[in-house]
Each structure stands twice: as structure tokens, then as C-alpha cells.
Amino acid sequence: MKKRIGYVFGSVGTIALVLAVLLIIRDKLFAAYALCTLAVLSTYVYLIYTQSKLAVIIAFICHIAGIAALYLSGSSLLFSIPYILLPFIALMVRNIWMEKLGHTLKLWIEPLILLTSILLYIVEIKTNYNLSSDAKLFPVAYFLANGFMVLDMFYDGLKIRGRIRKGHGLAAGELAPLFCLQNENNEQVCLTDFKGKNNVLLIFVRGEWCPLCHIMLRTYMKENAQFRAKNVFLLVIGPDPTGVNRKMAEELKLDFHILSDTDLNVTHLYRLKIKAEHLLHANNYTNDKEVPLPASFLIDKKGTIRYCSNPEKIGEVVKLSDIFPILQSIEGN
Secondary structure (H helix, E strand, O other): OHHHHHHHHHHHHHHHHHHHHHHHHOOOHHHHHHHHHHHHHHHHHHHHHHOOHHHHHHHHHHHHHHHHHHHHOOOOHHHHHHHHHHHHHHHHHHHHOHHHHOOOOOOOHHHHHHHHHHHHHHHHHHHOOOOOHHHHHOOHHHHHHHHHHHHHHHHHHHHHHHHHHOOOOOOOOOEOOOOEEEOOOOOEEEHHHHOOOOEEEEEEOOOOOOHHHHHHHHHHHHHHHHHHHOOEEEEEEEOOOHHHHHHHHHHHOOOOEEEEOOOOHHHHHOOOEEEOOOOHHHHHOOOOOEEEOOEEEEEOOOOEEEEEOOOOOOOOOOOHHHHHHHHHHHHHO
């Protein structure tokens, strides 16, 4: 249902953007401001609900259209380009450098970029007397759309940090809790299926809605052949139902299974549940609005946890090089 709502807003945003561009070409800027505002706000709803690459592209074009409208209104490109684009760039920073930043490292980056753009905006409206009042007000829509998402990411990172300080996940040396869950094809998969045969890299993700989780899974997909060569079988556990997981597996072209932990029982066993009432998508899961913390565990053929992802770097992708010495010791036993 939420994806359908997202597509409706995406359609509205796209139509508004096309009309805004036509009005900018015809130099009817007041109406163009209104349509650009509608376009960017609608497109961000589309982006939140669907995590679509198309939504990112449309959002970027909305920002370019806004810069063009401001330029025709007398704005200096030295100011308008950075203060319109920087907040959008702030949203992309953690996606581009996910492996280095994860969900919690250097949380000040995005707010600092946003603050810099606002300061540049203030400088222009105070020094550029050629801008009309509506042209001065127009960029506020971009600050609101981007600012909401930047601050939500910042708050989310703080919440995760707080949860980590209270204890995060199981530790190396502990026995891995057993489970049986349905994969994306509605087939039952149990941890005991691998006992005595394969090592398992168990990967917990927050859900289909999580863009950083998509990046993480794509990275694992690129490395999967190397893991298989070392007898490491990848298993993903997420909170979505099997149908959603099937679509995600198809979109990301995964050749490993995504298991459905809709009640978060297995997530709880691995001590990874976190309250996330601030997240829109947390309403999809438990009544307490909980989601999993992203984490990975290497489980040997005997069922013992031999390696855990870094709790200080939530969203870390475990590389084969990280666990190679452990795999050598496992095979040597």
C-alpha cells in the first residue's frame, strides 16, 4: 500500500516538474516556483516510500530546475548552486561512502553540509537586492524537504549509538541461537541445515525500505563467489514478509536467501532489536515499532559464532579478508 502511495506522489511530482520546466522556459517564474515546490516535496515522499533510483534522479532534476528559476530571478549561481544542491548532496554522502561511514560514524557531516547551505542562502538574501520576495522564499521548500531527511538520519544514528552502548548483539565464542525461517521462495531454512557442512555468514538487515541495506547486499553479492569458494554460505535475515523479500532479491539479483523474521523473534535472540518509533517504516513491523540493527555473524560448522561485525560501525560489510584467518583456523581444526 505504501509503495502505491509513493508511486502516486511520484507521478504528481513528475508532472509538476515537467510543467515547472515549461514555465521556466516561458519565464513565468511565480507559477514555476509553486510547481517546483510541489515537485520536490512529492518526489521526496516517493523516495521515502519506494527508495527508487528514479526518485533520486527526479529529485536531482527538481534541484536543477530550482537553480534555473532562481538564476532567471537574478540569483547569483555562486550562491544558488551550492545552497540548492548541497542539502541534496548531504543525503547522498552516507549512501556513497556507506562502507566507511555506516549508520553511525561522523554523524556531523550531513548537518554541517545542511547548515553551510543555509548560511549561503542567508548571505544571498541579505546581499542580493535584485531578488523578489517570492524568489527569496522559494528555496525554503528545498531546505525543508532535505532538512527533514538529514535530521531524521542524524537522529536515527544517535538512537543506534545509544542502543550500542546498552549492548549490541552476541559475541564471538557464543553458540549461535538456532532458528527456522521462510526464505523468499516460502521454503523453510534452518541454521541446522548447515551444521557439519558449511560455515554461515548471517547478515541482519533493517528491511527492504533501507537504502544502506540495499548497498550492503549489493556489495555482498559481488563478493559471494569468493565466500562460496571458502565454504561460507551467506544468509540474510530481515523483518519483511516473504513476498517483499522475493521482490528485493529479484531487484538486487541476489543468489543467496533472504529469510523472513516478521515477528523479530530471531532478531531478539541475536540481541539486535531496537525501538525505532522515529522511523516511518517501523510501523510495518512490531507493535512496539522495532526494527533490527544491521549486523553480521560468522558461524562455523559446529554452530559457534567465530566473528561479529564491528558494533561501532553499524552497517559494516564483512570482507573475506576480515575473516580469512578465522576460516583458516576453522579448517585447521
